[in-house]
Structures are given as structure tokens and as C-alpha cells.
Amino acid sequence: MRPARALIDLQALRHNYQLAREISGARALAVIKADAYGHGAVRCAQALQGSADGFAVACIEEALELRYATLRNPILLLEGFFEADELKLIDQHDLWCVVHSTWQIEAIERTRLNRPLNVWLKLDTGMHRVGLHPAEYREAYHRLMASGKVAKIVLMSHFSSADEPESPRSAEQLATFAHASAGLQAEISLCNSPGLLRWPQLTPRQRPDDWVRAGLMIYGASPFEGPQEQAARLRPVMTLESKIICVRELAAGEPIGYGARFVTERPTRVGVVAMGYADGYPRHAPSGTPVSIDGRRSRLIGRVSMDMLTVDLSDLPAAGLGSRVELWGREVGAGEVAAAAGTIPYQLFCNLRRVQTLYSAG
Template sequence: MRPARALIDLQALRANYRLAQRLGGARALAVIKADAYGHGAIACARALEPEADGFAVACIEEALSLRAAGITAPILLLEGFFGGDELELIIRHSLWTVIHAEWQLRLLEQWPDVARIKAWLKLDSGMHRVGFAAADYAAAYRRLRQCRAVADVVCMTHFARADEVGCHRTQEQLASFDAATAGLGAERSLRNSPSLLGWSGPASDWVRPGLMLYGMDPLDHPSEASRQLQPVMTLESKVISVRELPAGEPVGYGAQFVTSRPSRIAVVALGYADGYPQCAPSGTPVRVDGQPAALAGRVSMDMLTVDLTDLPQAGLGSTVELWGRQIPAAEVAARCRTSTYQLMCGVRRVPLRYNG
């Protein structure tokens, strides 16, 4: 079988979740949308369910997949519902839902039966994607409390720049949230991964760790807390061919790498169709049998090439780590001028192998 694979360390996942709980001092919804950021939502949910306070996903399709797999913990729909027909499913499967728009609120008000929905009312405190304006928020909250279908309401918002430690915008958003929710007496949910790792507050009854669960640091500069994160995914494959080339030979598409000396070039069975960035430049670090090496040439759809000239002991069958415990995904992302979010969510085709 093709040797490309992603190893998923479930013990590290649990350790990162516990760190989020400690940092937040609150109940924590594990964000496992987008197939747990490429790590496999069902397997990650099963690993976390014995201790997780609940989960968060983007949409009802993701939630129903978890319910079908036997996950019974609370699940929050972060984008809420997209039509009235989803409300029946939300009630039937005991889901929680974000309410971020007037039309969603009106549908809840029109629901004829008593239900037990936990609604999370979203404030647009400055992100300007979705959510109620500050001037309309208190009235929307009071309307939700009157809905026969709603059992409880959590007030929430989302920080746009919490990954920029010290950025004044986060404090501005917090001030907006505090003003809009003053006197409501509801539970609060504000803190995502970067605000948990980089900020000492604010107080939050519910926190929503996402990227940090998978051992990725979202901060622009590491913090004491983020240094405790444990990588969950190791993306690896093996050397399937080695070429001995003289100086001056081009390697791969476009001749973007030319040997400057007699070289040993390894072909690795993994490419951009597996989620490794096509834009990764020559020199991007990898580990071959635990030893440092680097890409040499453009990444192909199914293969990439690595310079083994300084690793005479490596060769056919050697294990190559593309990111994981030895090669931080953040370093690969920086070389590719992208984010670890995109790296993780882009992993595909390779089988996921779980341990722990």
C-alpha cells in the first residue's frame, strides 16, 4: 500500500483539551468542525467525549454525522440553521444552535411547540461577519427568552484579532460585548484558541478551543501557554526512489531546483493531492529517519523530492516526516505563506491512523 499517512495522537488531543479547560477555567466546547480540522471528527469526538463538556461544528450535516456515530454529548451549530426545516432536526437530535440573524429569531418565535433548545445569541462586536448589532442585541435576547422553543440563552461573540497579542481591537470588542450584555445575567462565551493562549481574560462561562486542540499555536508570538501544546498530527510517507545526479541537473517541474553539486535526490510518495502545499519552496524542512533534510524542487500531485546528499545512511524505504513532532506545521505554513488552519484542513486522501 502507498506509504503516505497521517498519524493522529489522541493522547495529545486530550492533553490539549485539558489545557484549554485549565486556561479558561470554564466549560469547554471542543471545536471539531471541518472534520476536526482534518483530524477526523468522529474519532476525535469519541476520544474526547468522556471528558468534554460538548462539541462545536459548523453545520447540521456535521452534527448529524456525529449523532449517527453515537456521540450523545451537546453539539453546538456555530453557523446556526439555514432554513426552518432544520429546526425539527435540531430539536429531535438535542442540538444547540447559534442565532445570529433576525430571520432565525423570527422562525424560533413562530415555532408552535415547546422545546428545549439552548440558543447561543451572537453579537457582532467588530468581526463583521454575522451577529446582531450591539444596539439590537438586548432586545433580541429578551425575545429569545420568550420563545417557547428556547430553554436557555448563552451570549457569545467572536474575536477577530486575538492572535495578535496585545492588539487593542480585542479589548474594543470586549468592551462592546460588555456594554451590549450589561444586565442580561446570561452565561457568556467569548474565548477561542488565541484568546485562551495569549490573554489572561476575559471571564467566560464557555470557551471554544479549536486550532489549539490539534497542537497548533495560533498566536503571532508563542506564549508560555502555547508552548505546552502537543502536536496531534504527524504527516509522513516514505522514500520510493533515489536518483544520483551530477551538478547542474534540474529536478522536477519547471526546473525550480538545480543541483549545485553531485546530489542524491529522493522521491517521496506524497504530494499536493494529499494536502501538502504545492507552493512549498525548495528548502522547506523535512525529517528523514529523524534527520534534518529539505525539499528540492516543486511539489507534484502525488510525489515530492528531497535532497539526501548529506544523509548517506538514508535511502529507499526511509521515513519522511513532512510535519508533526519534529517539524512544526507552523514552520511549513510560514514557508508557504499560509496558515496552519489551511494546512490541517487541506489534508486529504491519506489514511488517518490513530493511537492513544
């Protein structure tokens, strides 16, 4: 069988989730949208169900996948509902939902429910994606509470630049949130992974009954480009690996791969690896992107193709046919590969497909 595979360390996942709770001192939603960032939503949720305060997904389809797998933890719909009819399913399956627009408030007011909703009321503090305008936030809160359809409201927003430590945007967003929510008695949820990892500088108001939303960090990747104290404590959850399926001996001056973009500068041993962009490895990763071969660092050479890529074996005489190649994981950080390819770890994980996924409970 083709040797390309993703190894998922569920013990590392649990470690990273507990780290989120430890450094925040608050309750934590494990964000498992987009199939748990490519790690497998159901398996990751099952691994966390005994400890997670709740899960967060993008939409009701993702939530129902978890409910049909008999997961009973609270589940928050981060995009809320797209049509009023979805409120019946939200009610039936006891889901929590984000409300970010006045039309959603109107839909809640009109809908007959069997139980009051748990609403996370989203404020646009400056990201300008979704969220209520600060001038209408207080009215929206009181309107929902007066509707008789809501059991509890969590006040929330989302940081746009928390992964940029020098940016003033997070402080500005905090000030906007503080002003718009002043006097409203409710739990608060502000921090995503970068915001959480920068605790306590970013959110000094964090309380034990507040909430953080831990996404990328629970999968063991850092949202920061450079070193960060708390991120250094994360454990990679996914190891993407394959094997060398062919070895070539090339003289100096020989081109490798599509477009002949890489030309050998010396006699070169080339390893061909069963991994390509159809598996989710970034096609635009340049020559020099790090890989690990039998536990020793080397580099990608030549352009990534659909099913294969090529690596440099010149300084690894013991490596050859059948050698294990780690594309990212414990030996090569996903952040390193992402930086080399001009992208982010989120995209690496979410683009993964076709490879066999194997789980280890630890």
C-alpha cells in the same frame, strides 16, 4: 501499499483539550467542525466524549454524523440553522444553536418545538461576518426569552485578531461586548484558541460557568506565528509521513521538478517521496521548507507535484530508499510548514485527503 499516511495521537488530543480547560478555568467546547480539522470527527469525538463539556460543529450535517455515531454530548451549531425547517431536526436531536440574525429569531418564534432551545446569541463586535448589531442585541435577548421557546441563552462573540498580540482589535471588541451585554444575566463565550491561549490578559471576566471554544489548539498546533508560553505546552496530534521511494544522484547544475525552479548548486542526493498536493501537502511550499528524514532535519527541493515531492539527502548519507519522511508532526511543526508555504496550520489540516489515517489511543 502507498506509504503516505496520517497518524493521529488521540492521547495528545485529550491532553490538549484538558489544557484548554486548565488555562481557562471554564467549560470548553471541543471544535470538531470540518471533520475535526481533517483529523476525523467521529474518532476524535469518541476519544473526548468522556471528558468534553460539548462539541462544536459548523452545521447540522456535521452534528447528525456525531448523533448517528451515538455521541450524546451537547453539540453546538456554530453557523446556526440555514432554513427554518432545520429547527425540527435541532429539536429532535437536542442540538444547541447559534442565533446571529433576526430572521432566525422570527423562525424560532413561529416553530412548534417539543422542548425549549439552548441558544448561543452571537454579537457582531467588529469582525463583521455574522452576528447581531450591538444596537439590537439586548432586544434580541429579551425577545428570545419572552418567546417561551428558549431554555437558556449564552452570550457570545468571536475575536478577529486574537492571534495578533499587538493588535488593539481584541480590546476594542471586548469593550463593545461589555457595553452591548451589560445587565444581561447569562453565561458567556468569547474565546477561540488564540484568545484562550492568551488568558488571562484577553478575557479577565472568565468564570467557571462560562465557555471557551477550543479549535486549533486541541489538535496541537499554535495559532501564533512566534513562540507563545501556553502554546508551547501543546502536543501535536497529527503526524503526516511517507517514505522515500527513489534516490537520484545529480551533478551540480541539474534542475529538479516541474518548471525547473530548483537547480542543484553542488552534487546532490535527491530523495523522491510519495506525497504531493493531491494528498493535501501545499503545492506552493517552496524549496527549503523543512522536513525530517529518519529523525534528522532536511529540506524540500523543487516544486511539489500531484503525487510526489523531492527532498535533499546530501547531508544524510544513511538515508535512502525506504527512509521515513515526516512532513509535519512532532519533529517538524505544522506551523513551520505553514509559515514556509505562506498559509496557516488550519489549512494544512483541512486540506488533507487520500492518505491512510491511523489512530493511536495512547
